[in-house]
Amino acid sequence: MQNNLKALTVLFFLLLFFALIVGCSDNGTSSEETEQETELKDPSEVGYPESLTYWAELNGNAAQTAQTLNDVRAYQVMEETTGTTIEFKHPSGEGTDITEQFNLMLASGKLPDMIEYNWRTVPKGPDNAIEDGTIIRLNEIIEDYAPNLNQYLNENPEVKKTVTTDEGNIYTFPFIRGDEKLMVFMGMIIRQDWLDTLDLDTPTTIAEWEEVLKAFKTGDPNGNGEQDEVPLLVQPDDFKNIGPFVGAYGIHAQFYNDNGTVKYGSIQPEFKEFLTTMNRWYEEGLLDADFAAMDGKLVDAKVTNDQLGSLFGYTGGGIGRFTGLMEDHPTFELSATPHPALEEGGIAATAQKAFPHEGYHSVAISGQAENPEEIAKWLDFAYSEEGHMLFNFGVEGESYEMIDGYPTYTEEITNNPDGLPMSNALGKYIRANYGGPMIQDVRYVEQYLDLPAQKEAIEIWEETAENNINMPPITMNSDESDEFNSIMSDLDTYYDETVIRFIMGDEPLDNFDEFVATLEGMGINRAIELQQAALDRYMAR
Template identity: 75%
Template structure:
């Protein structure tokens, strides 16, 4: 009942959001709708930094562990000294769907802060509609006039410029960009090496080998407490739904994917039934965590640090690095290592694994239509793309969080051996933003130090090389009409999908009903949604 009420609440807020966008769009003149908001371009020499701005963004757990607001983070304290700009950060509470609901409610209210950091690429009705509605503003001319640092980067990296521009030609955010290929793989399967050693097991590489290993973990008491309290595997719904954990072994992606230029939806393929059959079997055998459908970050932390969880889908930094640090004193033998993306057959690669593009849309900053001084805000945001800003947001404050050694920024022991015992990921959160994103260009030299453990460095190679990855969709955008139709289809479809897939895995829905599940998805419009994604992919390839 609680889940149903929350779903209805989310749908109500989404409806409010869509009605607000439609209403704003209908009240605009054609010229206003084309540009979103008429802005008189001033001489750049006459534009300074703003005195004050309001800024809405998520406060991620690794920052929230030590700071009440980004105002407490050293990079922003230093930025205020440099620019003189005071920032009032507004942070939504909770995680995931909670943040989405608060975002929708804020937009529907029309009471907008100056800067909103969100994934505007996938916002309901798309970024072009948000511009037409005046919710956010088109940035092309403003960036060209007042953001020389971002302009230079985009001109030097045309493939990235293609990613951050809609099919209508609009640039809509100051993007979070991954500045090197080594930064684009950071999620995958993680397993307890010490438990493998204790049980005399080899690293699993296929689905069948994984079942053997998980069974041994369940029955072998690897934590040595004499209790059958081990949890062999944690894979959450979104891990395989959006990223492909285990699904790639069956030759598909669970959602929309690119099969040599043809868009397909993996969950209506027969291979998805095979995947669900395996997950259901593992759930019934006690190999998959019974909390998989409802676990949050705190519960996940507890399962790992209570020495119960044998394997999970997680981050190289916030998973391997974080938990190794937290367990160092509690269990010196505790060791996490990356596992290859599992395939169905020996010697094969998984069809897909985690692979980000240089730009995905996450953690990027748009300027709202309510901002009174957009040119000044553009100049302020552009500072992060300058050399000085790049160093600040990737490494923090020289002399405190890093020192220059032979021309390279090297983190100090405040980061690497924090005197308060903070894991490196939380120590970094006190100083920088590169560890989780923001309107900036992430530097690989951050990663080379953040991945202090050899297992973290191995993860990039192991996860990257054990998956084909070519089937992942590029960062396409739907146009206004397509986005409206697509979201109309997917809002109800996703609710039905999530509930039914969980029921399949838990055994509450017989797998004999899989064909009925596919027929229902088709009846709800999944084939039309595929057509819309195909049109977006075709346009993206022609940009």
């Protein structure tokens, strides 16, 4: 009896032990269960979802006439076509406000189905966002449920390279510029009528620019008998991030790719030459005294008061916008100037030129989304022929007509009856003029830039910069991203303040070596190493 009791006791504990093992296995995830959880639906059984939530900034081009993107005709027609109702969630503000609200949303742990953002630049990088479940890997999803985007990426491997991380993950439905002409849209703009009044040629070198700016300052080109002209306006972020005038010295002010070697332009001797020129122009009143504290309203005021001689700006928001604002001025005329070189016949090393995909205005599927296959099918609609026409041109018969096979904007867009600028009239219908998960069509820009000066600007700016030193859209891994952001957060603050002080003369240029030493002490060389590692991986993709 006692032996039987012992046997039963042993059997009980053995059963309990196995039960605990099984219980622990159930609380975890077996490999079979993982396969079941990640098993994708048969594409033939996937339809459009009934409803989705979508977080995205409401761009100013649309905000003029829309409370949400539901008010944009493209999304209204898309809802009629797919049957999917979208609840848009729009953060308020712009710039850092959007970034703060994005971070707060992630921290809340309550995510919508889709999130539109530049995921390439998120802290710790997109691979980490996939790893921690914030968003999902899209490779297989796109292959099976987004045939239109999948076909485009397979036919355009260089574009596919830019939407893929170093670990091989595709992480967003991208905004893609579908033509070379869509990638150049900013440069130096000058008052052509002032050049004509003073019998001056368009400047092409730094020395010629200096002579033109001096003539603008002293020659009374606006004809009011006062020396109130502001010869030049370029803002600090433009010098820093895009490089007007900096490219003449063979460098970029920030990180650049010198035949596979990453360099930081602002610690090169050439940057001191650039600063010396800008300081001289500032001291002589050639560069706007307000250049470091400028906003859009002040720029508008200087242009409409007939005071500003040249500026760095957009084809649309610069040449087009200011030409419209000054349409009652009898002689006002703007033209683009070549990116200047140091020597006659030279070419700038860098200027504004975008890559087909850089991360902006692209959509990731949240890790909390319950139906990623259906979401992918819905997003892929914009990459179809029907969706492409809808998001680039709007609704046939309303915003465009097909004329000789060319989607031609109607007067609803080109001469809006409510007096809307073309940018806002387009914003009522489409997303091509500010981006979104879609492929931008060159025929949009051919009509948006309707002025001859705008079309000429693209050609001039594209032809007068080599742009072979521009950094591609690299990504960093989690550890690199943390370390890089830690270095650059303090370094950028010091950099921004000191460069302005150099230009304004508050910091003697004799202290340039001390500036470089401080940047090195703050970790710029380590930041270069991190950029180098990311560039090496990008080139090896």
